[in-house]
Amino acid sequence: MSRIRVAVDVGGTFTDICIMDEDSGAIRIEKTASTPDDPMQAIMNGVEQGRIDLSEVTMFSHGTTVATNALITRRLPRTAMVCSEGFRDVVEIRRANKEDLWDTYKDVAKPYIPRRDRLTVRERVSAEGTILEALDEEAARRVAEILKKRQVKSIAVCFMNSYVNGANERRMREILKEAMPDLPVSIS
Structure with a gap:
């Protein structure tokens, strides 16, 4: 069973998924279209696209450019x-x-x-x-x-x-x- 770390950044246009295999150190990047009405859907699309087995995830990091931009532009x-x-x-x-x-x-x-x-x-x-x-x-x-x-x-x-x-x-x-x-x- 592999151990992987997943980092996600939800942006206004794209959602980026970075996948790191803890054993080999190999890193893969996936990019999927963001879904503004349901950001979780874009994350799940990226998980599917990257063929990520969630039972192997040891760390999940979530950042969101969308939230940062909302704070900067004050569109809250x-x-x-x-x-x-x-x-x-x-x-x-x-x-x-x-x-x-x-x-x-x-x-x-x-x-x-x-x-x-x-x-x-x-x-x-x-x-x-x-x-x-x-x-x-x-x-x-x-x-x-x-x-x-x-x-x-x-x-x-x-x-x-x-x-x-x-x-x-x-x-x-x-x-x-x-x-x-x-x-x-x-x-x-």
Whole structure:
């Protein structure tokens, strides 16, 4: 049984598939037409075209020029962000990303998610992971209804210190999914 690594790049016109045999080091490249309405279809076409046995794949790497280009050109579906109360504007403040903190006239790009689509709920987790304040579920349901009415296409949930305890984020995702079961919801 061979061991192979597969790397895929989905572009706007073509999908490139790079296949490396781990034992011999041999590399093959396949190119197939992209399918913008269903990028996975182009990947599967490339898998078939390259006669890749998925049971032999030890590593799969996926990059997407389409997503990068969407970010660069700002042609993105309407996305919302739900964050911890008091942290709605962190993405706009950009503390970690300013060349000159004191230059208030410096041109900076607008955030990908406009302020009106960044909503907050009360919840708090300490830096150690202790839940200091459970998610305000009533407020969470109100936020879900607001976002449903706005017809957003995806939602990111970004709560403080969720990297150490994601319980509040997971519950927020559940509430959002109850209101919008088919909508993509990302948590950190």
